[in-house]
Amino acid sequence: MNSRLSLPLLYDRVSRVMPEAEWLSHEDDVAAILELKRRRNAVILAHNYQTPEIFHGVADIVGDSLALARKAVDVEADIIVLAGVHFMAETAKLLNPSKRVLIPDMQAGCSLADSITPDDVALLRLAHPGVPIITYVNTSAAVKAASDICCTSGNAKKVVESLGVPKVLMIPDEYLAQNVARETDVEIIAWHGHCEVHELFNVQDVRDLREAHPGVIVLAHPECPPDVVAEADFAGSTAVMADYVGEKKPARVVLLTECSMSDNVAVHHPDVEFIRPCNLCPHMKRITLSNIRKALEEDRHEVTVDLALAVAARRAVERMLAV
Structure with a gap:
């Protein structure tokens, strides 16, 4: 055909x-x-x-x-x-x-992947002996291999609580770790990495959007700063935000995340008005x-992973998928 x-x-x-x-x-x-x-x-x-x-x-x-x-x-x-x-x-x-x-x-x-190395993870283990390390998928395979389990923004809280421990390290996204910490009794030690797209949003942005677009529902990605998440109506991963729009059908909505997300969700919801603050991910x-x-x-460009790293990194990802 x-x-x-x-x-x-x-x-x-x-x-x-x-x-x-x-x-x-x-x-x-x-x-x-x-x-x-x-x-x-x-x-x-x-x-x-x-x-x-x-x-x-x-x-x-x-x-x-x-x-x-x-x-x-x-x-x-x-x-x-x-x-x-x-x-x-x-x-x-x-x-x-x-x-x-x-x-x-x-x-x-990815700015998050660039913010941490396997050597950093090794130092964290020395500083916090016995504390499990949960690594965001926005990291290199080498960092995943040095970790205990992975998470995404969509399952981070579930992964944290699945370990059954009082304290965890969550790397490298500081804001994701802080936002999850507000939702669980588990103590979370954060790293200092940030997403270069989501860290740009601030509380005044949210207030300005509400003033310019009365009645707008504000959805924030959990990589946004905690005060932005607190100011929003709802926070969740890109998949969760898309589900929210489909289920709640807000008349007017803004997604505090990367630009193209709104376009891709809007295709399925012609009855919803999308306000688009535009923060682009250059990557x-x-x-x-x-x-x-x-x-x-x-056949360009092929991505390979060192076999020695792959076993440990795969284990961390598979542990996440099993949760």
């Missing part, structure tokens, strides 16, 4: 958030990617922060970090292309060691249709 035959249907999905002229500029790449996926037995995993032409146009599996980690386990294709950042591609490789995992741009990193935006196409055409 000619991949171009499906292009009008694909545009129908994104027509509310993308002008037709913009979509037409993407059609050649979309058609080529659909054909390459079929020919090469490849799938594309796309994070919620990818732009609509990727998220709704070529992706096979979409979601937040937790959803992508869970669904990656069941992938049957020969090639996985990760439309996201490097730590996500590493996680996909950990869970699919026999498959080829590609990332369209090796420079698609997520390194992924484009053009470099996804080149990744499939030229």
